[in-house]
Amino acid sequence: MSLDDRSAAQIRLDIREGRITGVSAGLGRNFVQANLAVLPRAQAYDFLLFCQRNPRPCPVVEVCDAGSPEPTGVAPGADLRTDIASYRIYEHGKLVAEVTDIRPYWRDDLVAFLLGCSFTFEWALLEAGVRLWHIEHGRGVAMYRTSIACRPAGVFQGPMVVSMRPIRAQDVAKAVTTSARYPGAHGAPVHIGDPSALGIADIAQPDYGDPQTFGPNDVPVFWACGVTPQAVALASKPPLMITHSPGHMFITDLPNTALAAL
Amino acid sequence: MSLDDRSAAQIRLDIREGRITGVSAGLGRNFVQANLAVLPRAQAYDFLLFCQRNPRPCPVVEVCDAGSPEPTGVAPGADLRTDIASYRIYEHGKLVAEVTDIRPYWRDDLVAFLLGCSFTFEWALLEAGVRLWHIEHGRGVAMYRTSIACRPAGVFQGPMVVSMRPIRAQDVAKAVTTSARYPGAHGAPVHIGDPSALGIADIAQPDYGDPQTFGPNDVPVFWACGVTPQAVALASKPPLMITHSPGHMFITDLPNTALAAL
Numbered sequence: 001m002s003l004d005d006r007s008a009a010q011i012r013l014d015i016r017e018g019r020i021t022g023v024s025a026g027l028g029r030n031f032v033q034a035n036l037a038v039l040p041r042a043q044a045y046d047f048l049l050f051c052q053r054n055p056r057p058c059p060v061v062e063v064c065d066a067g068s069p070e071p072t073g074v075a076p077g078a079d080l081r082t083d084i085a086s087y088r089i090y091e092h093g094k095l096v097a098e099v100t101d102i103r104p105y106w107r108d109d110l111v112a113f114l115l116g117c118s119f120t121f122e123w124a125l126l127e128a129g130v131r132l133w134h135i136e137h138g139r140g141v142a143m144y145r146t147s148i149a150c151r152p153a154g155v156f157q158g159p160m161v162v163s164m165r166p167i168r169a170q171d172v173a174k175a176v177t178t179s180a181r182y183p184g185a186h187g188a189p190v191h192i193g194d195p196s197a198l199g200i201a202d203i204a205q206p207d208y209g210d211p212q213t214f215g216p217n218d219v220p221v222f223w224a225c226g227v228t229p230q231a232v233a234l235a236s237k238p239p240l241m242i243t244h245s246p247g248h249m250f251i252t253d254l255p256n257t258a259l260a261a262l
Numbered sequence: 263m264s265l266d267d268r269s270a271a272q273i274r275l276d277i278r279e280g281r282i283t284g285v286s287a288g289l290g291r292n293f294v295q296a297n298l299a300v301l302p303r304a305q306a307y308d309f310l311l312f313c314q315r316n317p318r319p320c321p322v323v324e325v326c327d328a329g330s331p332e333p334t335g336v337a338p339g340a341d342l343r344t345d346i347a348s349y350r351i352y353e354h355g356k357l358v359a360e361v362t363d364i365r366p367y368w369r370d371d372l373v374a375f376l377l378g379c380s381f382t383f384e385w386a387l388l389e390a391g392v393r394l395w396h397i398e399h400g401r402g403v404a405m406y407r408t409s410i411a412c413r414p415a416g417v418f419q420g421p422m423v424v425s426m427r428p429i430r431a432q433d434v435a436k437a438v439t440t441s442a443r444y445p446g447a448h449g450a451p452v453h454i455g456d457p458s459a460l461g462i463a464d465i466a467q468p469d470y471g472d473p474q475t476f477g478p479n480d481v482p483v484f485w486a487c488g489v490t491p492q493a494v495a496l497a498s499k500p501p502l503m504i505t506h507s508p509g510h511m512f513i514t515d516l517p518n519t520a521l522a523a524l
Contacts, residue, residue, distance in 0.1 A: 045306065048307070060314055151335065181523075183445065261443075262523060
């Protein structure tokens with residue numbers, strides 16, 4: 001996939017005006033892409049606390065002021081109501097609509113959260129020469145619900161969801177150190193090897209995404225996944241929750257390296 | 263100063279029962295020590311958001327459930343109302359009492375925050391062979407209000423406070439990489455060299471702490487400081503705020519290395 005050389009703001013404008021409608025993978029030259037979660041202010045404290053207590057699955061990149069759709073810290077001038085190609089609207093935990101513009105749903109008490117996304121560490125892995133089967137084969141990663149309980153916060157509780165990538169044995173250490181540099185994008189793996197230690201009965205049957213194919217020297221490597229906060233939030237059946245549609249991330253102005261801890 | 267070889271829980275018990283009454287520097291073998299800030303639930307969301315938006319001065323280590331004085335994530339079984347040697351009580355931004363037990367002030371709506379502290383990266387610097395003048399001379403660090411505005415959140419806004427340590431020129435790079443490993447304890451320096459770039463007119467006159475003495479090859483190195491959130495919170499004049507007294511930190515069960523990003 002060839003990279004779009006334009007600025008993040010130019011790409012967001014194309015999304016806002018309907019000229020880009022697909023998934024965001026490969027859009028933009030290494031800008032941080034982020035998961036969107038919008039909740040009413042009444043649920044926002046518990047959700048922010050949940051993220052603080054579970055930073056591996058829920059790395060907070062930005063929290064907008066209540067009522068504001070502008071992520072001033074990571075993309076000043078952007079509008080989170082229009083600058084994502086597709087959104088999902090949930091009421092009391094149920095999907096009720098999939099839309100390209102959430103202005104009709106916007107309210108003064110809504111708080112928009114942007115959470116780091118695996119694209120950042122996958123970019124770093126590829127740059128470091130670590131091969132990723134799902135990218136080479138144009139598939140999604142494999143994701144699994146685990147037996148690891150997140151630390152609860154108020155109304156939010158549930159299991160950690162992980163993503164799994166087969167990594168060549170000789171590259172596992174490099175995959176660990178490379179992803180560990182990006183705590184703002186899930187950081188280091190949470191587990192390497194035996195899936196049963198995470199309560200995963202059958203590695204060939206992911207709960208979300210696509211099954212992966214293992215080479216003879218490949219080891220399953222598991223990272224905390226951004227599906228976790230969305231699954232946990234929806235399980236609490238908030239009156240309203242808005243998210244990006246899968247794969248349709250928000251593109252910030254930050255280069256991926258801005259999330260590097262070191 | 264010789265290190266106390268006992269567990270953090272044993273040391274906290276001595277503090278709780280009044281057998282240890284002084285500052286916490288040097289207590290315990292490399293346990294994470296933390297700043298305490300207690301605020302009513304009504305101010306807690308804005309304060310947590312302020313910390314999220316200003317992670318260098320305000321690295322959150324733990325947020326207790328509203329009404330709970332037990333930091334289950336970092337010191338299960340501890341009681342934040344008794345396990346710090348000295349506390350300050352502020353009402354509407356004014357210091358009204360300094361006490362050794364805050365149980366009489368405790369309420370069901372209070373939220374206790376623990377924030378990372380410079381002891382963690384100072385320990386790492388010393389382990390790495392970086393000399394620290396104030397430790398060698400038994401003094402405090404120098405701290406300065408700067409012209410850097412923190413990113414505001416709700417009622418909380420104000421300048422970043424920084425701590426400054428003279429570092430030998432040949433050790434500055436090591437000081438940067440070593441402290442950068444600990445984003446949970448202020449992380450890398452925010453500035454190296456010319457104090458005037460931070461709006462500091464006279465390096466010899468710190469706003470808090472002690473002036474430092476510079477050797478011929480020393481460079482002033484500035485880190486974001488945990489005084490920031492306390493100063494910012496008090497400036498908003500919350501009806502009640504409780505903090506540790508300066509130097510009297512909370513000792514967690516976590517080893518300092520638990521805060522390392524990599």
